[in-house]
Amino acid sequence: MKNKIYQCVLTLVFGLLATQISAQTYPSKPISLVVPQTAGGTNDIVARLVAPAFGEAIGASVVVENRPGAGGNIGTQSVARSAKDGYTLLLTINSAQAINPALYKNPGFDPINDFVPLYYIGATPYVLVTPPGSPYKTLADVVAAAKKKPGELSYASAGNGTISHLLGAMLNTSASIEMQHIPYKGVAPAINDVLGGQVPLAFASLPSALNYIKAGKLQAIAISSAKRSSAAPEIPTIAETYPDCVGEVWVAMFAPMGVSAEVIKKVQTAMEKVMTRPDVREKLTAQGLDLSPVPINRLGALLKDELAKWVKIVKASGAQLD
Structure with missing residues (x-):
């Protein structure tokens, strides 16, 4: 019995050490930045402008991957189901994250419980x-x-x-x-x-x-x-002309729920560096993005507000997809 307890303790200790070492060495391989829409859209443009600077700031190559389909559901699902190690991140727009849950009977992901909000980039x-x-x-x-x-x-x-x-x-x-x-x-x-x-x-x-x-x-x-x-x-x-007809797309980065706090902090710190670079900001604003900041601790609340807003609009439009 003592040997079994001893082995359990060792397993737990080594597991904790492995987690700490993994966080300390992150990133040690390329990071995949998943865009769940086709090339040429807003978040694809933003991803390709931000990725090189993000790679420099975090110390790894960053590969932009377009995984379109089902209005963004396929790529979003793939990130939600990916390994919780910080090597697969989601760069998405509010239409996928805040509208699809109202539009699809089963989008295949939960925007609140399946993701950790990492960083708000801008809106257009x-x-x-x-x-x-x-x-x-x-x-x-x-x-x-x-x-x-x-x-x-x-x-x-x-x-x-x-x-x-x-x-x-x-x-x-x-x-x-x-x-x-x-x-x-x-x-x-x-x-x-x-x-x-x-x-x-x-x-x-x-x-x-x-x-x-x-x-x-x-x-x-x-x-x-x-x-x-x-x-x-x-x-x-x-x-x-029509004051109630207003709608913008915002772009933000998310990680699958379960990524360690240490990795999340590293990603957020890197993105802070990216978004203070004049060259990056100039390129994004030239594309029509408003870079008014949303604090990291407010991104989750913004998403919840958007979910409530768009569910009303989707219902009023009569749009519904299986």
């Missing part, structure tokens, strides 16, 4: 865009056309239940119009079809559309933030 609005030469120059033009022929004017989104979809539903309600929603598998193919003239309008995140707007390949009609963006102050907001 969506922009309603149309091709150059389009008859829709202003939001008033869009609303007038939609009222003239209800259900005929269509808009593209990054997919069912995304913020770009729900913003169209919100505008329908606010303006008492009926635009037809056309979902795509990501923002890039939606923009491509608008560029090609297959769809007259699209809601796209500002980072994903800004270069096209600056190059004159897309015409911006209005953005979805409460105030105009410093990256494109010439674009009016939808809220200037």
Whole structure:
């Protein structure tokens, strides 16, 4: 009996030592930064701007991995089920983390209990865009056309239940119009079809559309933030006409629940260094991100607030996916 107790104690001690050593040596191999959406979207752009600086700050190579599918559920699930060692992290947006639980009967993850909030990076609005030469120059033009022929004017989104979809539903309600929603598998193919003239309008995140707007390949009609963006102050907001039609996408980093406190601290400290670098901040703001900080201890509360907000909007829109 004494030998068994002794062996149990040794096992416990060695286990604790192994955990401490692992935390002290972290990271000792590359870190996977999972983006649960396709390339070209907001968090993919942010991930590829942040990853090199994050790697330098934490002392390891950081590999961005796109794992799209089911509106972000597949990549998010994969991180929730990954090893709790800090080598697989999630860089996601609020549409996946805060909207999908209301949209899908079983998204395959619990946004509160399956993840540890690590770091809030920033937020950006969506922009309603149309091709150059389009008859829709202003939001008033869009609303007038939609009222003239209800259900005929269509808009593209990054997919069912995304913020770009729900913003169209919100505008329908606010303006008492009926635009037809056309979902795509990501923002890039939606923009491509608008560029090609297959769809007259699209809601796209500002980072994903800004270069096209600056190059004159897309015409911006209005953005979805409460105030105009410093990256494109010439674009009016939808809220200037319809004050209740506001929605932004924010980007944040999460770890699977169960990662040690020591590893979490190292990741957060590294991200603090990243987000104080002028070159990183300049690149992010140039893409249209508002870098107003959300304290680490407030990110969990922000997520809960967003869950409550979007469940109401999803119900009002009638959107539901299996």
